[in-house]
Amino acid sequence: MIxxxxxxxxxxxxxxxxxxxxxxxxxxxxxxRAPAKHSAPHLAADAIEFAKLAGKRWxxxxxxxxxxxxxxxxxxxxxxxxxGEFGFLLVARATWKxxxxxxxxxxCRRTWCNHIVLDFLSVHPxxxxxxxxxxxxxxxxxxxxxxxxGLIDCPLVWGEATVSSASFYQKMxxxxxxxxxxxxxAEALASLRAAxxxxxxxxxxxxx
Numbered sequence: 001m002i003x004x005x006x007x008x009x010x011x012x013x014x015x016x017x018x019x020x021x022x023x024x025x026x027x028x029x030x031x032x033r034a035p036a037k038h039s040a041p042h043l044a045a046d047a048i049e050f051a052k053l054a055g056k057r058w059x060x061x062x063x064x065x066x067x068x069x070x071x072x073x074x075x076x077x078x079x080x081x082x083x084g085e086f087g088f089l090l091v092a093r094a095t096w097k098x099x100x101x102x103x104x105x106x107x108c109r110r111t112w113c114n115h116i117v118l119d120f121l122s123v124h125p126x127x128x129x130x131x132x133x134x135x136x137x138x139x140x141x142x143x144x145x146x147x148x149x150g151l152i153d154c155p156l157v158w159g160e161a162t163v164s165s166a167s168f169y170q171k172m173x174x175x176x177x178x179x180x181x182x183x184x185x186a187e188a189l190a191s192l193r194a195a196x197x198x199x200x201x202x203x204x205x206x207x208x
Contacts, residue, residue, distance in 0.1 A: 001017060001018070001019050002018045002019050002020070002071075002090065002144045002147050002148065003018045003140070003143060003144045003147055003196050004016065004017055004018070004197070005018070005136070005139075005140040005143060005144075005195075005196055005197070006136070006197075007103075007134050007135060007136040007137050007140055008134060008135040008136055009096075009099075009134045010132065010134075011096070014094070014095060014096050015095050016092045016093060016094060016095065016103055016104075016137070016140060017092070017093045017095060018090055018091070018092045018093075018104075018140065018141065018144040019090070019091065019093070020068070020069050020070050020071070020088055020089065020090060020091075021058075021069075021089035021090060021091035021102075021105065022069050022089070023062075025089065025091045025102055025105070026055040026058055026059065026089070028101050028102045029051040029052070029054070029055055029102055029105055029122075030051075030052065030055060032047065032048050032051050032100075032102075032124055032125060033048075033125070034047075034048065034125040034126075035125065035126050035129065035132075037132070038125065038129050038132075039129050039130055039131040039132065040128075040129065040130055042164070043125070043128050043129075043130075043164060044125035044128065044129070045125075046122075046162070046164055047122045047123060047124065047125045047128055048122075048125060050120045050121070050122035051105055051120075051122045053107075053119075053120055054089065054105055054106075054107035054119070054120040054122065057087065057107050057119060057120070058087065058089050058107060061086075061087035066084070066085065066086050066087060067086070067087050067088065067089075068086050068087070068088045069088070071148075071151055074086065074088060074110070074148075074151075074152060075151075075152070078110065078114070078152060082114075083112040083113075084112065085109060085110065085111055085112055086109070086110045087107065087108065087109045087110075088107075088108055088110070088148070089105060089106070089107055089108075090105065090106040090108070090141065090144050090145065090148070091104070091105050092104040092105070092123075092137065092140060092141060092144075100124045100126055100127070102124065103123060103124050103127055103134075103137055104121075104122065104123040104124065104127070104137050104138070104140070104141045105120070105121075105122055105141075106118060106120065106121045106122075106141045106142075106144065106145055107119050107120040107121075108145060108148070110152065110154070114152065114153070114154050114155075115154060115155070115156045115157070115158065116145065116148065116149050116154050116156070116157045116158075117157075117158060117159055118142075118145055118157055118158070118159035119159065121138065121141050121142065121145075121159075121165075123137040123138055123141070124137075138168055138172075139172055142169075142172055142192060143192045143193065143195055143196055145157060146184070146189045146190075146192035146193045147193055147196065149189050150189065150190075150193055154189075155185065155186045155189075156183060156184065156185055156186070157183075157184040157189060158181065158182065158183045158184065159181070159182060160180060160181055161178050161179065161180055161181060161182050162180075166178045166179060166180070169182045172192070173188055174188075174191075176188075
């Protein structure tokens with residue numbers, strides 16, 4: 001378990017469980033479908049497309065033996081290959097019913113200089129409806145990425161922002177101007193982690 005942040009759902013505040021994902025999660029996201037009624041169909045389409053791309057990237061890294069599925073495995077790989085590149089999938093699971101099995105995913109790469117590239121962050125199209133969806137799902141996923149960065153002493157997370165996501169990253173970074181890219185430095189990563197309840201990086205590092 002990486003984090004258990006709260007998000008706001010149509011049924012009130014609920015906790016989600018964010019952890020490293022695997023094959024069954026990749027399969028589940030391939031079945032994401034938009035609700036029949038969605039106030040922003042382009043956001044639903046983006047969510048489905050990014051989830052498919054994340055899964056495709058995960059399968060590619062898995063085939064090459066460069067996909068990791070736990071904190072301990074990530075530590076082991078980076079210790080054995082300090083300049084190796086490894087990918088990992090984070091998934092958010094609901095703790096209540098009814099709800100989609102996978103609420104959000106983030107596909108990331110740890111680079112040869114120990115930075116993290118956030119290639120794809122996507123939330124289930126049933127959750128990203130501005131009118132009938134959930135609030136805080138994307139932020140919860142980004143904070144979980146910040147936790148992983150802290151676990152491997154990574155000082156920088158960076159990635160590409162789309163026209164639809166730039167405002168999200170700008171808000172999460174405290175109003176920092178964001179166009180087609182973003183950089184989250186050590187101070188901003190610490191701020192993201194600070195928003196999570198009862199976070200103990202030392203305990204997480206020792207998790208099998």
